[in-house]
Amino acid sequence: MRVEYINPFVESAVSVLREVLGSDVSRGQISLGSKISVLHDVAVIVGLVGQVEGRVVLDLDKTTALKIVSVMNGEEMTEFDEMTNATLTELGNMISGRAVTRLAELGYKFDVTPPAIFVGSSTVSDTIESLIVPIVTEFGAFKINVALRER
């Protein structure tokens, strides 16, 4: 997988989170994952179809996820329900939307599927190794896990 595919998603995650959290967000070092990714408590998955195919996962632990959705809703949220899930899905939507806009400017043509959310640990298997980049916020860190390939 080419590293240039993950960068728009990482940059988009950093800038979208800065806006919605109103505080500083930074990225960590990129690492190579395996073909099977074991995810944390909460996974927001966006699929890509077209010239580039695969999926992008936001991989969070429960505490970080609840803190982020609490800020986004302007109220304390302590349990997963329809509204917390809709908030996380929207976060995935905004991050992938901005990344896709950027990739389109670079000449890549493809569409994203609406985000799906999984609460409870899960595994995803791919045909290629994934790339992982940690995103660090004041409410905790989470991972962006990307597996994309050209058709």
Add this chain to the structure above:
Amino acid sequence: MSEEVKEPRGLKLDGSSYKVLIVDDSIFVQKQLRQILTSEQFDIIDAASDGTEGVEKYKQHQNEIDVVTLDITMPNMDGITALEHIMKVNPKAKVIMISALGKEELVKQALVAGAKNYIVKPLDREKVLSRIHAVVSR
């Protein structure tokens, strides 16, 4: 002591509220828009969760609606198709697209189809209020 009193942007000159139809498949975005708009006295006349329901509700309230906020990525019928239907029902309809996608061709497509403005998420309170106010008050 003189203090400038700002009129809430959701009010018409006669003191009644501008009426808004919200079309978005996300209950989070619906809630956000509701909070932002009602804070300046816009009246949310109704909300719909997909394009088909949005067009139906537009027809149902068309004589009262001042402005529609329309999402693009939605199940059943997407926002661009819904926009085309609404513009057929009322060529003077005021519709503002609200999307996480800012792709140039998509923005152009929406404006050509009759949208009055296009807001890219994340939603910023001031941006939403000023753009919607600019559209309803002209």
